[in-house]
Amino acid sequence: MxxxxxxxxxxxxxxxxxxxxxxxxxxxxxxxxxxxxxxxxxxxxxxxxxxxxxxxxxxxxxxVSSHDLKYVDLFAEGGEVLPSSADTDSQATGPGVRILAATEFPRGSASRLSPIGMAQNVMVSRAWLSLQTDAPAKNVRYAFAIDDSMQGEIEKGDTVFIDTSVQTVETEGVYAFTYFNVPHIKHGQVLGENSLRFTGTRPSLNSIPVEGDQLKGLVIIGKVFASLSTKRF
Missing domain, CATH: 1.10.260 (434 Repressor (Amino-terminal Domain))
Known part of the structure; x- marks a missing residue:
């Protein structure tokens, strides 16, 4: 061995x-x-x-990353299990961290893109997670980019990891959000006071301007801090 x-x-x-x-x-x-x-x-x-x-x-x-697949026991006993109600940071003895799915994103259609499309959680190594974000693991969720393809940044079928402690758009970046109950993963930016814009691959067609009373229909799930590519479909 x-x-x-x-x-x-x-x-x-x-x-x-x-x-x-x-x-x-x-x-x-x-x-x-x-x-x-x-x-x-x-x-x-x-x-x-x-x-x-x-x-x-x-x-x-x-x-998963090729490093983790080769060098980390992703199914080790003692890995951290992250229930939705977790309100404290627990120290796990194992290297694996289980990340729950973002419930706002339906996973049914994701099953045709990935064998873990219906999974309630995915396992990542603690070392990988700490390199990607300072957010505590209890605040991290994952989702699949199913409908909103951002060519060159996030592609259809990719797994994205979301810091759910970020509830507002203050800096430019990729955000997971619902707009009038429809989930999206798009690039967001502040245009001015009470004015935001979210764009996908083709801004002229996939742009979502949000301002004034439209902000009432916007719920920021979190900010995307990492993604793992999958096989293209």
């Missing part, structure tokens, strides 16, 4: 496959690698077949 971390690769892949009630062949197909390659990787001593580009393809498919 490679104690440099590659043994975690087999363990994580096995656990992901079991948790999602899928198969090695299905994962290989979605990742765009050959079934025989994944079968060799999963066999005893097979980690020598795990080339960097193969691991990267699997990581993208599973919505």
């Amino acid at each position: 490679n104690m440099g971390g590659m043994s975690y690769l087999q363990s994580n892949l096995r656990n992901f496959i079991a948790a999602r009630k899928t198969s090695q062949n299905a994962v290989a197909l979605e990742a765009g690698i050959s079934q025989s390659t994944l079968n060799r990787i999963m066999a005893p001593g097979g980690t020598r077949f795990a080339r960097d580009d193969t691991v990267e393809a699997l990581a993208v498919c599973l919505h």
Whole structure:
């Protein structure tokens, strides 16, 4: 067994496959690698077949970083479970952190983009999360960019991570929000007093100006601080 971390690769892949009630062949197909390659990787001593580009393809498919897939036990006991009602920061002994889904974003249609589209939570490493944000883990939620594609920044199907402690638009950035109960993930900016604008890939068509009484229909869920790319559809 490679104690440099590659043994975690087999363990994580096995656990992901079991948790999602899928198969090695299905994962290989979605990742765009050959079934025989994944079968060799999963066999005893097979980690020598795990080339960097193969691991990267699997990581993208599973919505984790290639580093975490190889070197972090993402299913370790003692990982932090984040209930919606959590009001304190607990110190977990394991490296994994479970991030709950943002309930404002329906996950039904996301299932066709990702095998974890219906998942109530996803696991990330504590090290990765701390590099992305200073927000406490209890304030972080995840969602899928399903309808609002921001080409070059956030693409359709990407997993986004949201700091829900941010409830207003004060600086330019990507925000998760509902506008008259319709969820969106778009680039937001302040135009003036009581005047905001949210834009997607094509500002001329996908722009949402919000001002005056329209602000009553706007609920900021949080600010997006990171995203993980998925296979393009």
